[in-house]
Amino acid sequence: MPISRRAAVIAGTVTLVVAGCAGPTGHTDLAVPVRVDATLEAAARPLTATTVSVPSALRAAPFNVKRTLTVPQGWTVSVWARPAKARLLAWAPDGRLLVSQPASGRITRLTPDKRGYPTSQTLVSGLTQPHGMAFRGSTLYVAESNRISSFHYEKGKVSGRRTVVSGLPDASTPELHGAYAHALKSIAISRDGSLFFSIGSSGNVSAGDRSASPQRATIMKLAKGARTPTVYARGVRNGTGLAFAPDNTLWTAVNNRDRTAYPYDKDYDGDGASDRGKVMTDYVNEHPLEPIAHVYYKRDLGWPYCNPDPDVEQGVRGTALTFANRPFVRDVQLNPTGSHLDCTKLPRIEQGLPAHSAPLGMSFTPAALPGGYGHGALIAAHGSWNRTPPRPPEVAFFHRTTGALGNRQTLVTGFQLADGSRWGRPVMAVQGKDHALYVSDDLAGAIYRIVPKKD
Numbered sequence: 124m125p126i127s128r129r130a131a132v133i134a135g136t137v138t139l140v141v142a143g144c145a146g147p148t149g150h151t152d153l154a155v156p157v158r159v160d161a162t163l164e165a166a167a168r169p170l171t172a173t174t175v176s177v178p179s180a181l182r183a184a185p186f187n188v189k190r191t192l193t194v195p196q197g198w199t200v201s202v203w204a205r206p207a208k209a210r211l212l213a214w215a216p217d218g219r220l221l222v223s224q225p226a227s228g229r230i231t232r233l234t235p236d237k238r239g240y241p242t243s244q245t246l247v248s249g250l251t252q253p254h255g256m257a258f259r260g261s262t263l264y265v266a267e268s269n270r271i272s273s274f275h276y277e278k279g280k281v282s283g284r285r286t287v288v289s290g291l292p293d294a295s296t297p298e299l300h301g302a303y304a305h306a307l308k309s310i311a312i313s314r315d316g317s318l319f320f321s322i323g324s325s326g327n328v329s330a331g332d333r334s335a336s337p338q339r340a341t342i343m344k345l346a347k348g349a350r351t352p353t354v355y356a357r358g359v360r361n362g363t364g365l366a367f368a369p370d371n372t373l374w375t376a377v378n379n380r381d382r383t384a385y386p387y388d389k390d391y392d393g394d395g396a397s398d399r400g401k402v403m404t405d406y407v408n409e410h411p412l413e414p415i416a417h418v419y420y421k422r423d424l425g426w427p428y429c430n431p432d433p434d435v436e437q438g439v440r441g442t443a444l445t446f447a448n449r450p451f452v453r454d455v456q457l458n459p460t461g462s463h464l465d466c467t468k469l470p471r472i473e474q475g476l477p478a479h480s481a482p483l484g485m486s487f488t489p490a491a492l493p494g495g496y497g498h499g500a501l502i503a504a505h506g507s508w509n510r511t512p513p514r515p516p517e518v519a520f521f522h523r524t525t526g527a528l529g530n531r532q533t534l535v536t537g538f539q540l541a542d543g544s545r546w547g548r549p550v551m552a553v554q555g556k557d558h559a560l561y562v563s564d565d566l567a568g569a570i571y572r573i574v575p576k577k578d
Contacts, residue, residue, distance in 0.1 A: 199573070209224065211484050216261065244279075263281060268291065316347040319342055338357065365418075366486050377415075428466070493576060499522045516545065549564050
C-alpha cells in the first residue's frame with residue numbers, strides 16, 4: 124500500500140497518519156528500552172592469518188593469487204560461491220541460501236550439493252535494487268528501493284508477487300532529483316508478523332529528511348493487518364543492519380555521518396585557540412561512533428542534530444575511546460544551541476563500532492559459537508571510504524544475553540592491505556544449520572564459508 128503523503132508532527136516525533144486506516148497500531152511491543160551492560164565482553168581471543176581455500180573453478184580475481192584472512196585460531200575459511208556484487212543474505216526454509224544483488228536487480232539462490240558446495244541459479248530477476256530479505260513461513264519479503272514486495276516460496280521457486288508497501292523514496296523520487304545516497308533498504312519481521320524496514324537518509328546531513336513525507340532516516344513499521352506503515356524510530360541515518368534478536372528485541376547497525384565538526388569550545392589541535400566548529404581530520408577519524416542500537420517505538424537516534432560520542436574525556440584529543448552506553452553531543456553545524464533537539468534527553472547508545480566502520484548486514488546466531496564466544500550478533504563492517512587511513516573491513520561479534528549486547532570482538536579481518544587498498548569488503552554474515560558462518564563480499568563477489576573450531 125502506498126505511504127501517505129500526510130504527516131503529523133506530535134511532540135517532536137513524526138508519525139504517518141492516514142484517516143480511516145484499518146488494522147492495529149501494534150505499538151505495544153518492543154516499547155521499553157533494554158538495559159545496557161558493558162561487562163559482557165569476553166576475553167580477547169587470539170586471531171591468526173589463515174589461507175583462504177579456493178576451489179579451482181572459483182579462482183578468478185581476486186582469488187587468482189593467494190589470499191589470507193585473520194580469524195580465531197583453528198577456524199578455516201573457504202570461498203563457497205561467487206555471486207557478483209553479493210549483498211544481504213537470508214536462509215530459505217528449505218535450507219537454500221538467498222543472496223540479494225541490487226546492482227543487477229535479482230536474487231540468487233544457492234543450493235548445496237552432496238559435496239557441500241552450491242549450485243547457483245536466479246530465484247527472481249527484474250527487481251528494483253533488491254536488498255533486504257526476510258521469511259515468514261513460506262512467504263518471502265523483499266525490500267526493493269521503492270517498495271516492499273512479497274512472494275510465495277516453494278521448492279526453490281517463487282510465485283505470486285505482491286506489493287506490500289509502495290511509494291518508498293529512491294533516486295526516482297522527484298524531489299531528490301536523481302540523487303539518493305542510501306536507497307537500499309533492509310527488512311525484518313517480528314514474531315507477530317509485523318514488518319519493519321529501513322528508509323535511509325538522502326545524504327550525509329540532509330536535515331530535511333526528518334520532515335519529508337514519507338520521512339527518511341527512519342525505521343518504519345507495518346503492523347500485522349495494517350494497510351499503511353508508520354514511523355517507528357527516527358534519526359536513523361542509514362540503518363542497513365536490521366535484525367530481531369531471539370528475545371524479539373529489534374536492533375539496528377547504523378552508518379553514521381561524515382565530516383563532523385568539533386563541537387566543543389576547546390583547543391583540540393594544540394594551537395591555543397578554540398576549535399569549535401572546525402572540521403579536522405584527527406577528530407573526524409574517530410567521530411561519531413557507528414551505533415548498534417535497540418529499536419523501540421518513538422526512539423530517536425539523533426541524526427543529524429545529535430552525535431554519539433565515544434570519548435571517555437569528551438573533547439580531549441587522544442583520550443580513550445569506548446563504545447558502550449555512550450551519550451550524545453550537539454552537532455555544532457546543525458544544532459549549535461540545542462534548539463532543534465535536546466541531545467541530553469536522548470537515551471544513550473547501547474553499543475557501537477568505531478567511526479566510519481560502515482556496518483551493513485546484521486544477524487543473530489541461532490546457535491552458540493564455539494570457543495567461548497556464545498550467542499550473539501554478527502555485524503559485517505564494510506570499511507570506510509572517507510577516513511585517513513581507511514578503517515579496515517571486518518566481521519564483528521557482540522556477545523548477547525537477554526536484552527543486552529557486550530563489547531565488540533573481531534572475528535574476521537584481513538581484507539585490507541598495508542597500503543589501505545582492499546581486495547574484499549564483507550557485507551553480511553549469517554550462521555548456517557551446520558554452525559558455519561557464511562559471509563557475503565560485494566567487492567570480491569564471493570560467499571565465504573568459515574568453519575569455527577569445535578570446543
